[in-house]
Amino acid sequence: MNEPTDHRIRVLLVEDDAPIRMRMAAILGGADALELVGTAETLEEARAQCAAHVPAVLVTDLKLPDGSGLDLIRETRRLYPAMEIMVVSVLGDERSVLAAIEAGAAGYILKDSSPVDLVGAVLDLVAGRSPISTSIARTIVRRVQAQPGAAPQDTPPPALTEREIDILWGIAKGFTYGDIAERLNISRNTVLTHIKNIYRKLEVNSRGEAVFAAINHKIISIGP
Structure with a gap:
């Protein structure tokens, strides 16, 4: 008899703040459509977890104790081109958002988003959308459209x-x-x-x- 196939979306979470990491892990791990395959709090741990689990989605912060999440995004995009990448950060400034997108992230939401937004953003990402918090998306679009030398x-x-x-x-x-x-x-x-x-x-x-x-x-x- 064939074994049942688990179609849940495999997610890896990278967050250095323990309370926030535990809260986000509970949200992602509690979603029926998702499987949290691991968590990491440093760049080194994240690299090892990516290699060990090769998740479908990487959810990462930008500020890590031993490096930048941007480096992780660039490496992941190069090593695992099929992996979807979403940033969850307190940084909502134009520079941080554009840097993450240029590095290869397809989604960017702020940490003040509700639990429903976090799970929904992961599902949107896999479905082919690019979830970006409204407050920063409007700012970035206006900034890009207004650039005279763009x-x-x-x-x-x-x-x-x-x-x-x-x-x-x-x-x-x-x-x-x-x-x-x-x-x-x-x-x-x-x-x-x-x-x-x-x-x-x-x-x-x-x-x-x-x-x-x-x-x-x-x-x-x-x-x-």
């Missing part, structure tokens, strides 16, 4: 096809890959192929970074 006139934006732009707009609006495929009447695999081409053309590594690069180059615009 897309120099003598540097043409990357040439994306009309279909690639449609898909990029769908990602920016928070649609899942399945939603985009249904709206455009194409297969999910075709959507993934287009996304790979988008990443290559924009020279990015994550959905969040692709959206910000597209706004930066004025390829797409997100209205209020």
